[in-house]
Amino acid sequence: MDLEILYEKLQQIEDKLDCLLQERTPRNIIDGDILESLDVMTLLSLPDHLRTSASTLFELQKASAEEVSNVTNKERAVESNYLNQLVRMGHVDKFREGRKVYFRINNISEISK
Amino acid sequence: MVITIAVHSCKGGTGKTSIALNLAGAYAASGKNVCLIDLDSKAPSLSSIFNTRSNKWVNDVLFGKCNITDVIHDVSDGIGVSGKLYVGLSDPNIIAIRDISSKDRKWQAKALQVIMDAKKDLINAGMDVIIFDTGPGVDFSSINAVATADYVLVIVKPNKMCIIGTGQIINGVYKLLGKNCGVVENMCHETHFLNPISNTQFGVPVLASIPCMCDVQLKTDADILALNEPNHPFSESIFKIMGQISEQSD
Numbered sequence: 001m002d003l004e005i006l007y008e009k010l011q012q013i014e015d016k017l018d019c020l021l022q023e024r025t026p027r028n029i030i031d032g033d034i035l036e037s038l039d040v041m042t043l044l045s046l047p048d049h050l051r052t053s054a055s056t057l058f059e060l061q062k063a064s065a066e067e068v069s070n071v072t073n074k075e076r077a078v079e080s081n082y083l084n085q086l087v088r089m090g091h092v093d094k095f096r097e098g099r100k101v102y103f104r105i106n107n108i109s110e111i112s113k
Numbered sequence: 114m115v116i117t118i119a120v121h122s123c124k125g126g127t128g129k130t131s132i133a134l135n136l137a138g139a140y141a142a143s144g145k146n147v148c149l150i151d152l153d154s155k156a157p158s159l160s161s162i163f164n165t166r167s168n169k170w171v172n173d174v175l176f177g178k179c180n181i182t183d184v185i186h187d188v189s190d191g192i193g194v195s196g197k198l199y200v201g202l203s204d205p206n207i208i209a210i211r212d213i214s215s216k217d218r219k220w221q222a223k224a225l226q227v228i229m230d231a232k233k234d235l236i237n238a239g240m241d242v243i244i245f246d247t248g249p250g251v252d253f254s255s256i257n258a259v260a261t262a263d264y265v266l267v268i269v270k271p272n273k274m275c276i277i278g279t280g281q282i283i284n285g286v287y288k289l290l291g292k293n294c295g296v297v298e299n300m301c302h303e304t305h306f307l308n309p310i311s312n313t314q315f316g317v318p319v320l321a322s323i324p325c326m327c328d329v330q331l332k333t334d335a336d337i338l339a340l341n342e343p344n345h346p347f348s349e350s351i352f353k354i355m356g357q358i359s360e361q362s363d
């Protein structure tokens with residue numbers, strides 16, 4: 001099998017695992033604190049690589065790791081890793097549409113609805 | 114290409130509103146569709162210039178009550194521009210100011226997304242240039258505007274405090290957000306022209322050095338000086354700034 005395809009499959013498995021894990025842990029709640037949508041002061045205090053990913057996501061509104069990586073000029077796997085870090089921090093929401101996994105800046109109003 | 118410009122400074126009273134207003138007029142005179150938005154919601158000023166008898170405010174947009182296109186006013190009539198000038202005003206009522214000043218971080222996070230959506234709506238409505246007049250310093254209301262803009266026009270009064278603060282804000286805010294920026298020195302005294310801020314001081318181009326002129330205060334209070342007196346030194350600086358911004362963004 002072509003390495004590229006293998007890599008793609010692995011990525012899909014990783015995405016599915018992430019989605020499963022996310023469904024099991026209550027979203028956006030860590031230590032009883034409800035994490036908020038990303039504000040600009042928090043954005044400024046993120047490390048450079050995460051700030052670049054988050055800023056790009058603000059621009060794109062909804063995007064796959066691939067789409068973000070096209071803007072940030074990083075490897076898709078690297079970008080995916082950063083985006084997942086932002087998801088764990090509660091700043092970014094990860095969701096599925098059909099077979100594709102998308103990210104967007106966590107929107108507090110949708111959580112409180 | 115559409116450009117969104119935030120007019121900002123590290124200190125108050127540097128001339129942000131006067132420059133934002135006149136720059137908006139200059140762009141409209143050059144045939145652009147321009148929208149000037151007052152995002153200095155803690156100390157709004159544009160409502161005193163545009164008597165729109167408005168009961169729709171930018172505040173309503175920030176509170177999620179309506180869309181930005183519902184609150185902007187076409188003020189191009191009778192000002193002699195070939196393009197269009199629209200304004201979105203911040204509510205000058207003290208209750209509205211108290212209300213918005215008491216908002217917390219969570220609300221400001223939402224406001225950031227609202228402003229970003231508003232920018233997209235204005236672009237879809239056919240604007241060529243969007244200008245945000247902001248409040249001074251590092252505050253949610255001003256930095257939300259900065260984060261949404263493509264370009265930051267930072268106004269500096271050439272005194273020590275303001276120059277130090279400007280260097281900090283360029284490196285500690287604008288650059289971290291990846292913004293393109295330009296510096297305008299405003300209210301310069303004659304002696305300052307012997308030793309102006311250089312392009313290398315902040316690593317950001319200095320687009321103009323505007324002298325301190327007593328008549329500016331009077332003439333920017335109710336009218337757009339750049340349109341009324343395009344040959345006034347203040348107006349000439351404004352047109353020069355406009356030219357330099359487009360050169361820089363090309």
Ligand SMILES: Nc1ncnc2c1ncn2[C@@H]1O[C@H](COP(=O)(O)OP(=O)(O)O)[C@@H](O)[C@H]1O
Nearest residue numbers: 125126127128129130131300324325326329330
């Ligand atoms: N170059 C200038 N010379 C003299 N007065 C000026 C000049 N630029 C602005 N002003 C005046 O300074 C005051 C503050 O300007 P303003 O635009 O309201 O500043 P900001 O919005 O930064 O608080 C206003 O009265 C304005 O007319």
Ligand SMILES: [Mg+2]
Nearest residue numbers: 129130153158
């Ligand atoms: Mg002002």
